[in-house]
Amino acid sequence: MKYAETGFSLEIDLSLGRIEKVEADPRDTALYLGGQGIAAKILFERVPPEVDPFSPDNLLIFSAGLLVGTAAPSANRTVVNTLSPQTNLMSHSLFGGFFGPELKFAGYDRIIIRGKAPDLVYLYIHNDQVEIRDATHLRGKGTTETQDLVKQELKDQRVQVAAIGLAGENRVYMASIDHNHASASRGVGVIMGDKRLKAIAVRGTRDLNVARPAELFELAQALHKKIGEGDGNGDWMAVDEDDSFHHNHFAWGNARTRRKHFWSDELQQRWTKWKYDHMDRQTGCFNCAKKCRNVINWPGRPRFGYKCFGKDTYHMAAFLELDFTYEILGVAQEYGLDSYSTPQVIAFALELLEAGILTDKDFPEMPADSRGRFFYLLEKIVRREGIGDILADSVSHAAKRIGKGAEAFDHNTTKKFEQLPIKLGKLNPAYFLMIATGEKMSITQIEGSFPQDPLPTQEEREAFVSKWEAPPDEKFKKYFLDWKKRDDISDEATCEIVDWNEAMHYIDDSTGLCGFVSSFRGQFGGGVAYHMNNIPQMISHATGMEVDKDRLWKTFQRIRTLVRAVNVRRGLRRKDERPPEDHWAVRDERYEQELLSKYYAFKGWNSEGIPTRQTLEALDLGYAADDLERRAILTAAAGGVAGEPAATAK
Amino acid sequence: MRAGNSAKTVKEIRIDIEKCTGCRACEMACSAFHAKPRYSSVNPARSRIRVVTDEINDEYVPVRAGNHTRTECDGRHFYQLNGKQYGECSFCRAACPSRDFFIEPDSGLPLKCDMCEDEPPLAEPLCVTVCQPGCLTYEERRLEAEINEPEEREAMENGLQSLVNQHGIEAVIDNLKRLSKGQ
Incomplete structure (x- = not known):
């Protein structure tokens, strides 16, 4: 069975x-x-x-x-x-x-x-x-x-x-x-x-069996309760009406403008009223105790549900307010459009118009106001009509097709994919590595276990660490205790932290766990339900395989390295691993490249970011090494740094 | 003959449909609890509680399996509640031919909620325990009922006497014997 x-x-x-x-x-x-x-x-x-x-x-x-x-x-x-x-x-x-x-x-x-x-x-x-x-x-x-x-x-x-x-x-x-x-x-x-x-x-009406029923159910129920009762899991944005974080810190329009003092109490009250006057309920997913999705019934529009930052993307791209997102999101979701990338594509097009690279002729009969323009372009894109046919290929491809300097306005993509609209001051080393090397195309799909910022006092750090169950190794507690300034952390610690962050996503995405109870959520408060110290047990009880932390860590490394093999075979190289040039105002190319080299070596990849034969073989991926050599991808890369993948979590 | 007061416990599951998030943890837990061996599998099709769900109409109604019926209803009611329309089936607990709720998927036999009274019985039905949003709550209520045995007995005697008058004593005894074997 x-x-x-x-x-x-x-x-x-x-x-x-x-x-x-x-x-x-x-x-x-x-x-x-x-x-x-x-x-x-x-x-x-x-x-x-x-x-x-x-x-x-x-x-x-x-x-x-x-x-x-x-x-x-x-x-x-x-x-x-x-x-x-x-x-x-x-x-x-x-x-x-x-x-x-x-x-x-x-x-x-x-x-x-x-x-x-x-x-x-x-x-x-x-x-x-x-x-x-x-x-x-x-x-x-x-x-x-x-x-x-x-x-x-x-x-x-x-x-x-x-x-x-x-x-x-x-x-x-x-x-x-x-x-x-x-x-x-x-x-x-x-x-x-x-x-x-x-x-x-x-x-389906078939049974799905598990190997150790009583043990699994007991563990499952304890976690279900923890997820439901505490505030360490789920999308707090579903209930927290203070969204000053995204509005004051993320960039508006075509990932261009920061409005550091946008949020106010008056605005929060107004938006909260819009939400609760039109929200039918909050819903959850199968067998989850949280209710992360707000279901909104906006007059004259299809009922829709959203979670997390999805409620901000349209109005921030359009320099409008929440009522605009509520108005357009149901329409966009019926069309089946990604609410993260689509508003950026529209804002990009409107910037090109403003810059004179596109002209009024490209937008026949377009309304003059931002609200009207977004609806207009949504229709053009989804039907691939006129300029919409070009924009439908996303920012990077559209910029190339339009030419005439449009490429300079494609300033927020990595690997040709629209990134979250974040423009900050000083380089954050861990975020540099995550945005550069992530292969799930969004920072939300790699960050998440280690907190984004240090806590101000030693007492607070100690209190945090004393309840912190998630770290796969004691060294992460030490890194956190010693961490006082965001960018003041050793390269070694940075590599380890990025690796742990990434590990959790690869495990979630292979087991089907939600990031809001696992990979994405631990960075906020640390009280996440699933982590390296209990997922092995859950997998063992469910499948009957004997999985411990070391084996699970190695499994993450294997899957992650195989994804990299798929992509290097399709041409991914070091030159592609760059966060948007203006992601931080202050950059240090030499330091960044040094850090990237250290991370590649830590991962067991060569200087081009290609996994070495030794790495592949250590992860039972010898067949991938054979294939990459047959295609002269491994031998073709210069200056290979030999080495095994980083030591497993203890 | 004795007349007097007696008490019985009424078990109630209260359902606040405004609180349902549609997560179906109740279905998961019910099917796992009734699996043999216990918790060895999950299969919502075997669950004795189902959440009638229609996302488009914002309808989320947990219903617990009640009695089996061989026939479909002759026409349906629709209820307008707080501006939303609910079909009668949304609240109906019957295992019936018009839907595949509460029908054991292998045997086709009807399923019925047993309030998790298996040995040893749980303190409360498991669907309630796992309902984190608080849509399902459990209450036990002691109901003081006045039991008037003579009256009941009198009523039964009258009924039987009329059957005897109609069919004769032999036929009634034969039928009672056959009925008692069938129990």
Whole structure:
């Protein structure tokens, strides 16, 4: 019997209309857990670097993480991986809700989709019954509208649906995949649209078994309670109405302008009233005690849900207030547009107009006010009409196509991907490394375990450390105790901290744990439910595998290194690993490059950021070393720094 | 014959649908608790509590499995509550042919909530324990009921006498015997 996983993948070829239920290799679970881990292995093995993201040979993989569907609380994330036309690298995205658990109950750990359907289709999975069905009648329908229509058509309200909107259908690079009010961003909807796959509907009524039922349930219930009762977990932004942090510190418009004194008590009261006058409720994801999503019912607009910084992006890009975000977000979500990158693309276009690089001719009949302009450009982009066709390819690609100096306005991307609009003063070494080397394209997908800032007094630091369960090693407590000024920390400590931060995301994204109870949340308060000291136990109880901290750490290193192998095979090199040039006002190129070299060596990568053969072999990735050598990628890189990956956490 | 007062305990689960977040931890816990061996699997399709969910209409209603019925309703009611429309099925606890709630997925047999009274019984049903948003709460209420045995007995005797008058004593005894075997 299989435990925690179902042991099966669903293979769909949309070109051939073929459906296959395939038994998964249990050795993959032992080595890569599941979720993003196994998806990386599949992409490495089956999609050679010559494959264009828009080729039928590109794969789109929906995975339920290893712990998803078990009693482990807040393990409900669906992971979506493919190759992105925006970055030409591996795309990594996640969404919460109920889709992943339902997929497990239907008897599958993942759906692997290749090929392209001749016209719009949707996939219907009901246990062993799997059908590719016509979806031409859903053309142009919104994301929640599609989910509702599919449920009606299947006469089953308990079907869980993930769908694209018009943005995905029109291959907009910022297209998301939406499920309920959860959304997979960062460039996966475009590939679902390219494959002409409008939606996936899944319904399962099978048991998902675990190896050590009583032990798992006891641990799970203790964590469930901890998540629900304390304030160390979940999205505090769902309840904290003071959002001065983002508004006073993040940049507005095209990641350009800081407004350090924007926030006020009067504004907070006004915005709080807008929220509570229009909020239907706060909702949660499968088997999670938190309610991170605010569901807003704005007059005349589709009901929508948001969490975290998603409530700020549109009005900050447009120099407006929260009511504008409430007005546009439901519309944008029905179109299936990523709320992080889309507003930046629009603000970028309006800056080009202001600078004279684009002219009024590029924006026929555009309203004069910011509110009207954002709606106007949203429509142009989602329909790929006029200038919208260029903007739909995201900031970096649009800048190149427009030319005439537009590239200079592409100032907030790394690896061609829109970053959070943060412009600060003095370089932060850990953040430099995370933004430079992260391969999940957003700082939110790598930061999160070690606090962002030191505490001011020794007493406070000691109090913090005394309750801090999360660190995988005592050295992190020491780093924190000795840390007094943000940028005053040793390079060695910086490398270790970045590595730990990254480790937690790779573990979450393979097990399906939510970052708000694990990888992302520990940096705020330290009282996070899941960490290196209890996840091994949870995995062991659920799967029956004997996983301890060392083994889990090595598993993180293996998955992380394999993702890097996928990407270096597609051309990722040191030159691409640069935060936006104006991310900090004060820069020191020599120091930054030294730090990057130290980090590469720490990771067991050569000076180009390519994992060495020794590193790959130590992580059971000899096949990747063979492949990289066959393609002359490993030998071609000059000045390789030999070495194994950094020592495992004790 | 005895007449007097007796007390019984009424177990109540109170459901505040405004507090439901739709997380379905109750479904997870119920299916795990009733798995054999206990907690060995999760499968919401086996749960004896289901959250009727419709995100688009902001509808979240936990319902606990009640009695099985072989027939569908003859027409449905719709309730307008605080500006939202709820179908009658949203509140109905029956395992019935019109939906696949509370039907054991392997055998097709109906499921019914047992308030977690397995041996040893839990202090409160597990769905309540795991409901962190506080949508489900549990109460035990002692109900003082006046039991008037003679009256009950009199009523039964009258009923039986009318059956005897109608069908004859032999037929009534035969039927009672058959019924008692079927128990």
